[in-house]
Amino acid sequence: MGVEKQAAETGSGDTNAQTTIHHDGLHRCWPESYLSLSHDMLVYHDTEWGTPCYDSQALFERLALEAMQAGLSWNTIINKRKAIDAAFHDFDIKRVAQMEPEIPRLMNDVAIIRNRRKIEAIIHNAQVALDLDMPFSEYIWSFAPDGPRVNRPKSPEEVPAVTKESTDMSKAMKKAGFKFVGPTTIYAYMQSMGIVNDHLQGCFRCPGTGN
Secondary structure (H helix, E strand, O other): OOOOOOOOOOOOOOOOOOOOOOOOOOOOOOOHHOOOOOOOHHHHHOOOOOOOOOOHHHHHHHHHHHHHOOOOOOOHHHHHHHHHHHHHHHHOOHHHOHHHHHHHHHHHOOOOOOOOOHHHHHHHHHHHHHOOOOHHHHHHOOOOOOEEEEEEOOOOHHOOOHHHHHHHHHHHHHOOOOOOOOOOHHHHHHHHOOEOOOOOOOOOOOOOOOO
């Protein structure tokens, strides 16, 4: 899932790293003021963002949420996540692929993002995922042949919005038929499902440099 770049305060022993020390004593690369917008934001940072995920259903959910986020804040998505998951049958790919008759219901559901193009794209993407000649998880991880990559950036400015890898993955996914998979969206997706780990040095979630 994509997350807007946030200003960080130096709070670790490494004066070159820009992390924030939170009330629980842990250093995090996202400011406490940002994570305090929602408990789910904190949980997402601490347990999901940058963590390798290999489950096809969970991977499809995160791709769908990235599509939902386009043009919106991540806080909006995280606050609606449970409702979106419920509306889309917890993103069971086979069920989502058959949801075209449910579009009117989705468009009337005030608890989710009621953007018809995004809703139609998610259903379409489920259909494309089912047509792949391999499980969705295997397909997604084929773009990271060497496995997860830990970048250990020192500041938010070192975290890219797009990379050659995300551009190549975006092109391949578009060619396969997926929608709402631009290079920036795909890099955020790579972060969300752990192909890359962009937690800052000093953050307890940054392997080898945490507290």
